[in-house]
Amino acid sequence: MADLNLSFLALILLLPISLLIFLNLILRPRPTKIPIKSRHVFITGGSSGIGLALARQAAAEGARVTILARSIQKLEEAKASVRLSTGIDVDIVSADVCDYRAVKDAVEGTEPIDVLVCNQGVFVAQEIVEQKIEEVRGMIDVNLVGCFNLVKAALPGMKKRSDRRPVSIAFMSSQAGQVGIYGYTAYSASKFGLRGLAEALQQEVIADNIHVSLIFPPDTDTPGLAEENKRKPRLTSIIAASSGAMKADEVAKKALDGIKSGTTAGLSPQRSYLMAFVEVVSAGLLRIAGLCFQWTWYGSIEKWHEQQKNLDV
Numbered sequence: 001m002a003d004l005n006l007s008f009l010a011l012i013l014l015l016p017i018s019l020l021i022f023l024n025l026i027l028r029p030r031p032t033k034i035p036i037k038s039r040h041v042f043i044t045g046g047s048s049g050i051g052l053a054l055a056r057q058a059a060a061e062g063a064r065v066t067i068l069a070r071s072i073q074k075l076e077e078a079k080a081s082v083r084l085s086t087g088i089d090v091d092i093v094s095a096d097v098c099d100y101r102a103v104k105d106a107v108e109g110t111e112p113i114d115v116l117v118c119n120q121g122v123f124v125a126q127e128i129v130e131q132k133i134e135e136v137r138g139m140i141d142v143n144l145v146g147c148f149n150l151v152k153a154a155l156p157g158m159k160k161r162s163d164r165r166p167v168s169i170a171f172m173s174s175q176a177g178q179v180g181i182y183g184y185t186a187y188s189a190s191k192f193g194l195r196g197l198a199e200a201l202q203q204e205v206i207a208d209n210i211h212v213s214l215i216f217p218p219d220t221d222t223p224g225l226a227e228e229n230k231r232k233p234r235l236t237s238i239i240a241a242s243s244g245a246m247k248a249d250e251v252a253k254k255a256l257d258g259i260k261s262g263t264t265a266g267l268s269p270q271r272s273y274l275m276a277f278v279e280v281v282s283a284g285l286l287r288i289a290g291l292c293f294q295w296t297w298y299g300s301i302e303k304w305h306e307q308q309k310n311l312d313v
Helices: 002-026 049-060 072-086 100-108 133-159 185-208 223-229 234-240 248-260 273-312
Strands: 040-044 064-069 091-094 115-118 167-172 210-215 219-221 245-247
Touching: 040 049, 040 133, 049 064, 049 072, 049 115, 049 248, 064 072, 072 091, 100 133, 115 133, 133 167, 133 185, 133 210, 167 185, 167 248, 185 210, 210 248, 219 248, 234 273, 245 248
Parallel strands: 040 064, 040 115, 064 091, 115 167, 167 210, 219 245
Antiparallel strands: none
8 A cells, every 4th residue: 555655656746747857858949048238228119118117127237228219309308217217328219110211220320239129009998899990000000010110120130240149029018919808909909919920030030049028018007008098998997907007117127037038928939947837737727717807807898788778778
């Protein structure tokens, strides 16, 4: 009986150890570290919110930072803000990410880029039946096509760099890029698209030691969010409230840590065999949690429509 218990215990221990060894063998790309000290970090949407917080964080860690946005006045204010908090000057560039020629000129007018952070984004929450098609196109152009423009402009220089240390391209997606939410139809579509871009791009550039990160922040307490909330459908606000909001500095810290380790999420490549083990083991529980969220959201939707019917009676 004792031998049987020992054999059972050995089997229990052997299974997770075997899984860890297996995952360590198959994971691709391999783990990496992307240094940013004394390297050029180029951040779009850098005049406010997460982008500005990223600029402060990267500058404080010794990076040479360039921020890009459309408004030169906001860029000047952002530059002053970074100088005030870190004592460091950042470079500023005014361009519209939707304009490929302007983006290309902006990129070619700076020093070679070691870390490209595609952080620009616009968001207007509204039911698709009510939303103007111009707003839909605007979100897709800025959030998705703008990233193509940036990658197309920056990638040749990153591939030809003389410093062969690892470099990074990071895309700022959203939790709405992982799950569709009421009122986020166009926004979610633009952010879901970043995942396909990031995963396919990683396969294309890994041979050049270029590493792609995909970041999924929740609602973040920024001036942009305050503006967005003015137009959010009531149902969208109810559902979004379940995830809460983070501070821009918190998101920036986690995002930069992820970029430095080449981290992605979801079904994207996983570099850490320990994290891969956690994902494999917890996949069922996470699916249950996801279904519980959906149950809550659809319950809110049903309740809302029932209340509207009663008001119409």
